[in-house]
Amino acid sequence: MRYKKVNEKQTSNALIMIFGATGDLANRKLFPSLYRLYKKGKLANFAVVGVGRRTLTQEQFKQNVVNSVSEAIASSKNDDLETFASYFCYHSHDVTDSSSYAELKNIADDLDVKYSLNGNRVFYLAMAPEFFGPIAIHLNQDGLTDVKGYKRLIIEKPFGHDLESAKELNEQIRTAFSEDEVYRIDHYLGKAMVQNIETIRFSNAIFENLWNNRYISNIQVTSSEVLGVEERGRYYETSGALRDMVQNHMLQMVALLAMEPPIKLTPDEIRSEKVKVFRAMRPVEVDEVDKYFVRGQYGKGFVEDLDVPSYREEQMVNPNSNTETFVAGKVMIDNFRWAGVPFYIRTGKRLESKSTKIVVQFKDIPMNLYNRPDQEITPNLLVIHIQPEEGITLHLNAKKAGQNMEATPIKLSYANTGIAGINTPEAYEKLIDDSLHGDATNFTHWDEVALSWSYVDKISQAWEQNPATQFPNYASGTMGPQEADELLEKDGFFWWPVNQFEVDVC
Ligand SMILES: NC(=O)C1=CN([C@@H]2O[C@H](COP(=O)(O)OP(=O)(O)OC[C@H]3O[C@@H](n4cnc5c(N)ncnc54)[C@H](OP(=O)(O)O)[C@@H]3O)[C@@H](O)[C@H]2O)C=CC1
Numbered sequence: 001m002r003y004k005k006v007n008e009k010q011t012s013n014a015l016i017m018i019f020g021a022t023g024d025l026a027n028r029k030l031f032p033s034l035y036r037l038y039k040k041g042k043l044a045n046f047a048v049v050g051v052g053r054r055t056l057t058q059e060q061f062k063q064n065v066v067n068s069v070s071e072a073i074a075s076s077k078n079d080d081l082e083t084f085a086s087y088f089c090y091h092s093h094d095v096t097d098s099s100s101y102a103e104l105k106n107i108a109d110d111l112d113v114k115y116s117l118n119g120n121r122v123f124y125l126a127m128a129p130e131f132f133g134p135i136a137i138h139l140n141q142d143g144l145t146d147v148k149g150y151k152r153l154i155i156e157k158p159f160g161h162d163l164e165s166a167k168e169l170n171e172q173i174r175t176a177f178s179e180d181e182v183y184r185i186d187h188y189l190g191k192a193m194v195q196n197i198e199t200i201r202f203s204n205a206i207f208e209n210l211w212n213n214r215y216i217s218n219i220q221v222t223s224s225e226v227l228g229v230e231e232r233g234r235y236y237e238t239s240g241a242l243r244d245m246v247q248n249h250m251l252q253m254v255a256l257l258a259m260e261p262p263i264k265l266t267p268d269e270i271r272s273e274k275v276k277v278f279r280a281m282r283p284v285e286v287d288e289v290d291k292y293f294v295r296g297q298y299g300k301g302f303v304e305d306l307d308v309p310s311y312r313e314e315q316m317v318n319p320n321s322n323t324e325t326f327v328a329g330k331v332m333i334d335n336f337r338w339a340g341v342p343f344y345i346r347t348g349k350r351l352e353s354k355s356t357k358i359v360v361q362f363k364d365i366p367m368n369l370y371n372r373p374d375q376e377i378t379p380n381l382l383v384i385h386i387q388p389e390e391g392i393t394l395h396l397n398a399k400k401a402g403q404n405m406e407a408t409p410i411k412l413s414y415a416n417t418g419i420a421g422i423n424t425p426e427a428y429e430k431l432i433d434d435s436l437h438g439d440a441t442n443f444t445h446w447d448e449v450a451l452s453w454s455y456v457d458k459i460s461q462a463w464e465q466n467p468a469t470q471f472p473n474y475a476s477g478t479m480g481p482q483e484a485d486e487l488l489e490k491d492g493f494f495w496w497p498v499n500q501f502e503v504d505v506c
């Protein structure tokens with residue numbers, strides 16, 4: 001069997017315990033995603049225990065759930081929201097207080113019986129990362145993981161700050177959960193078009209044959225944001241774009257683009273191919289970081305008709321901060337398929353547009369009969385639109401209409417949302433659903449996390465040793481510093497302008 005097999009039965013019965021249930025992530029993403037699953041009948045028998053520090057009555061908590069879903073999903077068909085919220089209960093609990101886990105266990109055991117949940121438990125850690133290890137240890141020590149059904153841990157990013165801290169965290173969670181019970185969230189892996197990378201590659205003869213260094217000249221992965229750091233200055237100061245976006249989302253997309261076809265579409269086989277890509281990434285040594293990576297920090301500027309302050313003026317940010325809000329890099333994968341093909345990555349805050357796109361640039365054909373002295377033929381491009389629009393565009397050349405022998409660029413477009421007129425599920429909805437099915441394909445395995453940290457650690461070490469002297473070096477509302485363009489110009493390439501690539505919606 002070449003497709004992945006999921007155990008449908010496991011979806012229906014589970015107690016979901018959310019640590020951080022009064023926080024932003026739970027309210028903006030988790031409750032609405034659970035509601036969508038509930039609406040689709042994917043949560044038959046379930047109960048949710050929300051854990052937070054503040055004191056709330058059961059009614060107040062249920063009302064929070066109702067409010068957060070109503071805010072996220074405006075629909076007149078939400079008349080079952082009160083019933084949905086009745087499956088939720090709240091427990092005020094300081095996770096650093098060892099004595100209160102016993103009470104949490106009693107609540108979980110009672111709900112298990114009340115809703116016939118067969119002892120299946122999913123623990124979702126939607127809290128600051130310093131609590132991840134201690135919570136996992138307590139869940140084990142205080143018997144919450146001592147269940148007759150399955151137990152799973154969903155853990156948010158960041159998974160550590162560097163390789164060493166990630167190892168320490170991993171050891172702590174492994175005291176309570178085995179690797180196959182740990183679901184490390186990378187929400188990009190839940191995005192429909194990120195999941196589509198494998199389908200586009202492995203189900204189309206026209207692409208798979210060309211997917212190598214003989215036909216591809218370079219691949220560009222851009223994830224640009226318009227938003228600044230918002231209220232997350234405290235976290236972001238210790239993270240920066242390298243740890244916040246590159247170590248996880250950007251390198252994961254590179255791994256999916258570069259991996260060999262797995263022998264089956266199972267989590268183990270896919271992961272094993274991704275791991276090989278991470279192992280083949282050419283390490284960037286501390287003294288050569290400038291050759292491969294560029295960092296930037298936004299200054300003030302003009303974004304979407306508004307004047308916005310510089311990063312250094314944001315709340316909870318050091319006025320002399322050396323933290324990067326932009327990274328561009330050239331990732332080389334030293335293996336047979338990719339030798340010599342640069343994978344350029346670029347991500348940043350306060351850029352010109354919100355856009356995540358992958359541009360695969362094919363090599364020019366050896367002698368193009370349609371090249372003219374005044375105009376060269378544009379290369380073939382495959383653009384994968386991840387967000388905000390979802391789709392694929394293939395840029396080709398065809399004969400210009402009329403009496404001539406000239407070629408003109410044309411494009412073939414497919415829009416994911418334009419076809420059925422429906423929006424694809426939000427990433428968190430799909431990932432929660434997968435974790436309830438026991439499908440770890442779109443979660444990151446420890447080996448991938450460890451290898452991506454070791455790749456990124458050298459870059460952050462180099463940047464810590466040599467603070468940036470030119471920060472801020474790009475104005476808000478632009479596409480980052482000039483050096484990011486130079487990184488490609490040195491190789492004879494340029495960034496394809498992602499904000500101009502639109503997918504035509506029919
Ligand atoms: N928000 C987002 O969009 C994203 C968040 N993440 C990650 O998700 C995690 C949560 O983020 P977010 O929701 O934004 O954080 P918030 O600061 O909004 O929420 C933190 C939550 O943790 C609870 N909490 C804090 N300390 C304790 C404690 N000692 N005992 C019990 N509960 C405690 C808070 O409860 P109370 O307020 O009642 O004290 C609150 O429910 C982080 O790891 C973050 O990196 C990842 C991607 C996106």
Ligand SMILES: O=C1O[C@H](COP(=O)(O)O)[C@@H](O)[C@H](O)[C@H]1O
Nearest residue numbers: 157187223225244245249356387
């Ligand atoms: O993980 C993160 O991702 C968001 C960007 O996610 P997207 O789905 O909106 O592209 C980023 O803003 C945030 O800083 C980071 O922690």
